[in-house]
Amino acid sequence: MRAAQSLWKSLSVAALITGAATLAHAQTGPQAPSKGLERASPPTAAPAQPAGRQKILDELFDRLAKAQDRDEARGLAGAIERVWSRSGSDTADLLMERVTALFRQKDFKIARDMLDRLIEIEPQWSEVWSRRATTRFMDRDYAGAMEDLANVLRIEPRHFMALVGVGSILEREENKAQALRVFRRALEINPQLDEIRSKVEKLTIEVDGREI
Numbered sequence: 001m002r003a004a005q006s007l008w009k010s011l012s013v014a015a016l017i018t019g020a021a022t023l024a025h026a027q028t029g030p031q032a033p034s035k036g037l038e039r040a041s042p043p044t045a046a047p048a049q050p051a052g053r054q055k056i057l058d059e060l061f062d063r064l065a066k067a068q069d070r071d072e073a074r075g076l077a078g079a080i081e082r083v084w085s086r087s088g089s090d091t092a093d094l095l096m097e098r099v100t101a102l103f104r105q106k107d108f109k110i111a112r113d114m115l116d117r118l119i120e121i122e123p124q125w126s127e128v129w130s131r132r133a134t135t136r137f138m139d140r141d142y143a144g145a146m147e148d149l150a151n152v153l154r155i156e157p158r159h160f161m162a163l164v165g166v167g168s169i170l171e172r173e174e175n176k177a178q179a180l181r182v183f184r185r186a187l188e189i190n191p192q193l194d195e196i197r198s199k200v201e202k203l204t205i206e207v208d209g210r211e212i
Helices: 001-009 011-020 049-065 070-084 091-102 106-121 124-136 142-155 158-171 176-189 195-209
Strands: none
Touching: 001 049, 049 070, 049 176, 091 106, 091 124, 091 158, 106 124, 124 142, 142 158, 158 176, 158 195, 176 195
């Protein structure tokens, strides 16, 4: 069985997505740390968020699910991503700004090293796992990217871009039924993801053998 498919099952991401449909935060069992990151502490449950931050996210997600056009959805998604981009630690946020600059410079190796350190500092921060998943995906380490995306979704089950990443890996691995399920979940959260809607339409025909 292909690595990403096997990891999908072992991390129980499917169960996480199901729970995320009804709970603001899902909880799952412990996960083994990534190779070479034994000192890091991947979250085994979604951390408690400061009440003000959580209220802001809840309101933004509620508005995003009801957004009627792409411009409105884009603005709301951007606001959500700005909330995600702040860890609550000035030191960690400063390091992430450096990572962002390295991404712009396409210096992904140094960015990956900094993200490894950031995970040790702030293992409950969804954005650091998401950024490292990007570097792993670009390095064609799809199993590693899937592992990091699972941690993103443990912390923030509504992270629609992490869901898009999971679905893309599953689609690449020809696991079309699971990819369809994940893409549908992403659209429930952000209905204005036009590219993902097109994928859902295509995969629905391939998986279910019928038009939607």
